[in-house]
Amino acid sequence: MPRPLRWALAIGLAGLLIVGGALLLPFSDWFPGGTVAGISKQEVVNGTAFNRLFPAPAAGEDLVFSQEKRGFSEARLKRDGAVVALLAISDTSTAPEARAKFESASEAIAGWPLVEQGPQASALLVADRFQVKVIGQGSGLDPQRRHALLGAFDLPRIAALEPSRQSRTKPRGQLAEQLGEALPAAPPATLQPQPELQPAA
Amino acid sequence: MSRSVLERLERLPRRDLTVLALKGISTLVPGGWSNPTSADQMISEVIGSQDPQLIRQVRIRADQLSGARAEGYGRALSLYDAVNRSQHATGGLRLLANVTAGLPLLKRISGITPPGDTLQAVDLSLKVGAELLAFTQVNGLPGDSFADFGAALADYAGEARVRMAALICFDGLLPLGDQALQRLDGLLGAAGSGDLHKLPAYGRMAALIPGRGDAAHMSFLRRGVDQWLGWAGGFVGQLGLSGQKAVAALEGSIGPWQGRFDQLAAFLDAFTDTYAHTGVQAVARRLVERAAAEI
Numbered sequence: 001m002p003r004p005l006r007w008a009l010a011i012g013l014a015g016l017l018i019v020g021g022a023l024l025l026p027f028s029d030w031f032p033g034g035t036v037a038g039i040s041k042q043e044v045v046n047g048t049a050f051n052r053l054f055p056a057p058a059a060g061e062d063l064v065f066s067q068e069k070r071g072f073s074e075a076r077l078k079r080d081g082a083v084v085a086l087l088a089i090s091d092t093s094t095a096p097e098a099r100a101k102f103e104s105a106s107e108a109i110a111g112w113p114l115v116e117q118g119p120q121a122s123a124l125l126v127a128d129r130f131q132v133k134v135i136g137q138g139s140g141l142d143p144q145r146r147h148a149l150l151g152a153f154d155l156p157r158i159a160a161l162e163p164s165r166q167s168r169t170k171p172r173g174q175l176a177e178q179l180g181e182a183l184p185a186a187p188p189a190t191l192q193p194q195p196e197l198q199p200a201a
Numbered sequence: 202m203s204r205s206v207l208e209r210l211e212r213l214p215r216r217d218l219t220v221l222a223l224k225g226i227s228t229l230v231p232g233g234w235s236n237p238t239s240a241d242q243m244i245s246e247v248i249g250s251q252d253p254q255l256i257r258q259v260r261i262r263a264d265q266l267s268g269a270r271a272e273g274y275g276r277a278l279s280l281y282d283a284v285n286r287s288q289h290a291t292g293g294l295r296l297l298a299n300v301t302a303g304l305p306l307l308k309r310i311s312g313i314t315p316p317g318d319t320l321q322a323v324d325l326s327l328k329v330g331a332e333l334l335a336f337t338q339v340n341g342l343p344g345d346s347f348a349d350f351g352a353a354l355a356d357y358a359g360e361a362r363v364r365m366a367a368l369i370c371f372d373g374l375l376p377l378g379d380q381a382l383q384r385l386d387g388l389l390g391a392a393g394s395g396d397l398h399k400l401p402a403y404g405r406m407a408a409l410i411p412g413r414g415d416a417a418h419m420s421f422l423r424r425g426v427d428q429w430l431g432w433a434g435g436f437v438g439q440l441g442l443s444g445q446k447a448v449a450a451l452e453g454s455i456g457p458w459q460g461r462f463d464q465l466a467a468f469l470d471a472f473t474d475t476y477a478h479t480g481v482q483a484v485a486r487r488l489v490e491r492a493a494a495e496i
Contacts, residue, residue, distance in 0.1 A: 036269045051345050064356045065343035067491055069272065073343075074494055076356065086247075088494030095262065095495050118250030121493070133494045136249055 036071075036094040043093060045130075045163045047073035050089040055152030063087075076137075077149075086135040087149065089158065098131055109147060110155050122146040127159040206267040206274050207240040207260060210485040218455070219473040225454035226370055226447065227363045229440055234363040237482055240489075247486075248493045255496070263492035273338035274488055280338070280406060281480035284331045287402030291324060292470025299464055318377060322388035323396045325372045325381075326422040327403060328476065329429045332368075334409050335480065339487050358432055360486075364479035366440070369433055370447040371475060375466035379443050382434055389423050 001009075035041055050073035057063040062078040071091035077084045092098045102125040105113035112126050120136040122143065132153050134146045141149075204212070213236075214220055220236055227234035237243050244259045245251050267274040336357060343353040358365055373381035377388075394415030397403050403418075410418045436442075444462050451465070452458055458465050469475070 035271045036266060041271065047341060048345070051349075064352050065349050066340060066353055066356065067487060068341035068343045069491075072491060072495065074491060075343075086490060086494060088491075090495045092495075098496055117496070118248055118252050118255050120249030131495070135247070135493060137247075140249055 037096075039094050041070050043163050044071035045091045045161050046070055047089075049161055050158075053089065053154040053158050054087060055149060055154075083137045085137055085141055085146070085149065086133075087153075088131075088133045088135075089153070090131050090133070091163075092125070092129055092131050093163075099125060099128070109151050112155065112159075114147070114150070116143065122150060124150050124153075124155075126155055127161075130158050130161065132158065203275060205264045206278065206481070206485050206488050207263055209278065209481050210240050210243070211238060213238045213478060213481060219475055219478050221454045222371075222451060222469060222473050223363060223367060223475055223479065225451040226367050228450050228453060229370075229442060229446060230362045230366050231440075232362065237486075240485070243485060244489050244493065247489050258496045259489065259492045262496050263488050266492060266495075267488060274484060276409070277335040277338040277484050278481065280331045280335045280409065281477040281484075283402045283405035284328055285474050285477040287327075287400050288324070288470050288476060290401050291320070292467050292472075295467035296464075296471050299467060318384075319388055319392050319396055320399060321372070321376045322385055323392050323422075324400055325368075325377075325385065326389055326426045327397075327400055327406065328368060328372060330410065330422045330425045331402070331406060333425045333429075334406070335484070339484050354428075355432060357483075358436075361479065361483050362436075364475075364483060365433070365436060366442065367475045367479065369437060369442060370444075371466060371469050373433075374437075374442060374444045374447055374462075375469075376463045378462075379445075382430055382437060385426060385430065386423075389419075389426065392419070394419060 047068035047070065051065065051068065054063060054073075054075055057077065060079060061084070063075050064078060065073070065075045066086075067074040071094055072088065073090075074086060074088040077087055090098075101115050101117070101123075102113040105115045105125075107114040109124055112124050114122065114124050116122055120140050122134050124132045126132055132150055132155070134141070134149045136146065215236065215238055223234060223236070240260060240263075241256050244256045244263075248255060248259065250256075266272055270276075336354065340353065340357070342350055344350055369382075373385070377384060397415055397419060407418065410421055412418055412421050448458060448462060448465065
């Protein structure tokens with residue numbers, strides 16, 4: 001192979017690599033490993049939306065927000081400077097396995113299934129999607145107090161939360177999107193939360 | 202493939218110079234420090250249960266979260282690593298300068314090493330800035346208002362008291378003297394962007410610091426330090442920290458020291474990883490708290 005041809009080939013290959021890399025850069029979030037469970041960020045409800053749905057602290061207690069990510073928000077309930085409990089709301093779309101434990105739930109708060117995880121954690125699944133959890137810290141909390149805290153979250157508004165973009169993999173969401181495109185005036189009825197249709201137990 | 206946060210936690214040393222230095226400093230801080238290096242124990246503390254199945258679930262979730270690039274846990278750890286490497290490099294240079302200053306033929310080496318105080322102040326501000334950036338990478342911007350964010354930051358600093366005490370003592374009080382916090386603002390005002398470039402960590406952090414150009418980065422660092430100084434001043438006053446007390450506490454765990462304070466600081470910078478060590482532990486704790494709430 002003549003030398004100029006070799007050079008042209010090498011430069012061409014390097015150029016292709018750079019151009020290809022630059023073209024793919026905006027899609028880095030979609031590559032495997034970029035996001036949790038490979039689900040696009042837009043399909044997960046942002047933690048900002050959860051913040052105002054936490055219970056108001058009782059007298060003598062403090063609620064300090066500690067983490068806020070996509071699909072997750074957590075706050076600490078403090079009394080006299082000591083952490084009494086972790087309160088969290090998370091979107092289970094990145095952790096579908098977390099929903100499995102609610103299938104055998106025998107208790108309910110406000111119609112949503114309730115399970116206990118060990119001696120210090122109580123979890124509630126709202127609208128089959130959002131997990132609300134109270135974990136006792138330090139000396140711990142008794143179950144009644146944890147359940148009262150779970151009930152104090154703004155559960156109806158949690159149930160009404162929507163991600164900024166519906167999942168493309170779910171047939172229900174796809175159908176609603178097609179319906180929405182065909183009939184822009186009609187509200188996508190299938191997407192509305194229907195707590196009264198949820199099993200009470 | 203890089204290691205997950207919990208793997209890094211379990212690979213932390215249980216007994217070496219870093220741990221001894223931190224043990225020494227922790228005697229100054231109420232509540233003490235236990236060098237958590239077991240992921241399972243940390244998980245069971247958070248969920249308040251010894252159930253192996255629950256612990257396994259939390260661990261799987263934590264590994265999944267720390268493997269996701271967009272979640273920022275890996276980025277926080279690489280920030281800590283960058284600062285740590287930079288600390289080793291500058292500490293080694295300062296130590297070399299100290300050693301060679303006494304030898305006639307090698308005196309020139311001390312001339313090429315950057316002069317102490319300004320660079321030390323920039324180094325401290327870079328560490329505080331890295332702390333702030335790592336906090337937002339790990340915790341996001343918690344709460345709806347700036348007051349919420351401030352409360353979250355103060356809460357985090359309270360939780361990482363030994364970490365903060367080590368930062369204040371090793372990078373402030375020992376090299377810069379007892380008036381370190383009061384002098385810091387003036388020293389940073391005198392520092393130019395050239396000083397920033399002398400620190401190896403800056404090159405790696407530059408992309409993550411908001412703003413474009415060295416001047417913007419410097420002003421971000423100064424604002425971050427201003428925020429932190431208010432808190433740190435109260436912390437120092439509350440615990441009555443001073444260089445003397447820090448040396449006494451360190452002598453209790455490491456052994457007697459007869460040199461100057463800034464030589465001790467250079468020695469610790471060169472041979473310990475206190476910043477990255479406690480950083481991994483702090484990130485792991487937050488990660489476990491999240492994973493426990495998501496399983």
